[in-house]
Amino acid sequence: MALLDTVVMRGLSSQGALSPEDKALLLGLELSPRQMSASEVLWLESADADLFCVVKEGWAYSYRNLKNGSKQILKFYLPGDIIGIRDFGFTRRLASAVMINEGVIYPFSYQQLFELFGRSNLAVGIMATAIRQQALLSERLIYLGKYAAHEQLAHFLYEIYLRLKRIGAVEDNSFLMPLTQELISDALGMSPVHVSRTFSMLREEGLVIRDRQHVQLPDPEALARLVEFNDSYIDEFLPPTFSELLRATP
Amino acid sequence: MALLDTVVMRGLSSQGALSPEDKALLLGLELSPRQMSASEVLWLESADADLFCVVKEGWAYSYRNLKNGSKQILKFYLPGDIIGIRDFGFTRRLASAVMINEGVIYPFSYQQLFELFGRSNLAVGIMATAIRQQALLSERLIYLGKYAAHEQLAHFLYEIYLRLKRIGAVEDNSFLMPLTQELISDALGMSPVHVSRTFSMLREEGLVIRDRQHVQLPDPEALARLVEFNDSYIDEFLPPTFSELLRATP
DNA sequence: CGCGCCTTTGATGTCGATCAACCTACGTGG
DNA sequence: CCACGTAGGTTGATCGACATCAAAGGCGCG
Structure with a gap:
């Protein structure tokens, strides 16, 4: 459950790019849902980075505090998005993440991702997710x-x-x-x-x-x-x- | 050659995260260098996306043309950077890429990357590269x-x-x-x-x-x-x- | 030497920030 | 049921940072 609900994975699946074993692997992850209340913090900037979250219900956003007291929001996360990919490969969070309204998320650890990486097809899926985020960010940059x-x-x-x-x-x-x-x-x-x-x-x-x-x-x-x-x-x-x-x- | 010269791969290697086979795989890619002149175009926006480029010498940048005639530069690429990761997972280029001065690049195809993905460690390396780019982009966004x-x-x-x-x-x-x-x-x-x-x-x-x-x-x-x-x-x-x-x- | 590219400097205009007041919807407690 | 507080939204007046237009000063190159 949950990881297959991801926007990109659904796309992969519908194109027949996932083998039965791939799917089994995803399903085997056994993620457990977590109920979140409005404004609940997922993590703060420079906290240890060790997991991702799939958003099942509700909206969230990631942001950085600025010197002048205001903040810059980097991205809003909707159901089906993965939060935390940005920090993968770093020891600490580059940005804070907070729920906007109440919702449900599925956390999963880096370790679990490593297991998926054994299957190249899934690595591609995860990779595609990361790249897609970057594309959104680029568009925002252009418009700013x-x-x-x-x-x-x-x-x-x-x-x-x-x-x-x-x-x-x-x-x-x-x-x-x-x-x-x-x-x-x-x-x-x-x-x-x-x-x-x-x-x-x-x-x-x-x-x-x-x-x-x-x-x-x-x-x-x-x-x-x-x-x-x-x-x-x-x-x-x-x-x-x-x-x-x-x-x-x- | 070349892919091992990548900033991230060097980092991976120095941490002992690459096995001898990993390195052999990277070396086996047999990339051939290409001499580039100043202002030479790597590709234009919305061209077919099918390869990456490792920058060996020289600087390059990626950009998008804007309605009003100006352009927004997304990133400058220095020796050791990989150009084109942003587009991986899309059929067409999201941005144009151009050399600034003369230099040398090593192109390699998506297909070659897929072969690397069979080795999970390398998938992680590639992934880390992509994420790092995103981090740079985020910082720019914040400052804009x-x-x-x-x-x-x-x-x-x-x-x-x-x-x-x-x-x-x-x-x-x-x-x-x-x-x-x-x-x-x-x-x-x-x-x-x-x-x-x-x-x-x-x-x-x-x-x-x-x-x-x-x-x-x-x-x-x-x-x-x-x-x-x-x-x-x-x-x-x-x-x-x-x-x-x-x-x-x- | 003289042409072009890059950079600098000045004058004027404008988009959006800031400060401030007010208004609305909604929730709470008396 | 009403009084009140609070968060979010609208509107007006003023101000400043940066854009734009224009012209002139280096520097390299044919």
Whole structure:
């Protein structure tokens, strides 16, 4: 359970890239769920790094505290995401991780991952997960660099929209987003007030309707055009050629 | 040759985490060098992704073109770095990659990587490389978010300094940096003029002396303090516990 | 020597930060 | 059931960091 629920593993599986033994190995991990309350801390920056977490229910985020007292959010984690991959290969956490609302997570240790690495196909899956995270980070970086606030926010919302859509959490172009404007401001590196103004701007243009946690994108395509969104880095699981290579390699 | 020259693999090797067979496998890859001229393109955004490149000599960078005509540089690659890991797991390149000055690279295909994945220890090494890149990206993201121009530039220079130092390319606190201010501006998301002004500011404070490609940091520690640099994400190769786990796992 | 690339310096404009007040929804306890 | 407190959100006024435009000063190279 749980690791197979991961976004990437589901993709691998649906492409027939996982052998029965691979699946058995994943299932054999025997992860035990842990109930988390809102704002509960998974770990703090520079704590010892020794495990990952698969998010089953709820949202979480990772962040770093800054000198000036504010913080920079690196990523929001939705159900199906793996938290902690960033720190794999380091002795200590590079960022803190905290739940946003209540939820359920499945922790699993580095040691368990090592066992999976014995099977090359799974190594590829884990690797792909890590790379995908990096892709999300790159996109954010690009938008932080030279884009105006409304473009950043639009891009951010569209990313969330796509990620929720692929786990079936979007209906009628609307979804639940348990984020305060302050959290969003910490992610986009702007002030909370400006996030508010920017939401107003997008509302007036008919692109985003938001009431507390309810968000609706009346015309997602228009939004995508505004931000020139290249969805491949979210929609794609693994390239077709990979599945072939994986089946070919013993 | 070449893959063993990689920063991470050298780290792994020095910790005794690579078995003789691992090393043999790496050496057996038989990579052939390719001479590159300045500004030569490795690949363009959305080209088919099918290989990596180990940088042997010279500098390179990856970037994305933006709507407004400018570009965002994602990363500068120095000798010992691997270019293209970001795209592994995607069918197409997420960013273009270009040489800065002339140099030598060793291309190797995805297929060759798959063969390495059969050996779990090597999978871990590759994985660690990818994660490390992500860490660099995270740091940049943090600095783009809420920091002033002089802090960003200081952070950028100190990162380059550390990376060059670990490959032995720093002498007397000074090094060669074949970057124009325009390239730096594209990386930091600010205007070229402001990069110039910011360099002046750092010079007046006695933190950075720059003449064309020659950069000297009279007091690296002062710079590190200014940016609260946490070098673990560059200095560290693999945590000691990893080496144990790797030796333990068959 | 003279052309181009890189860099520097000055003047002006603007996007978003900051400070501050107010408003709304919601939960708590009297 | 209402009074109140608190967290989140909106709106206005002011200010500053950086962008942009423009011109001029090195430095290397053909």
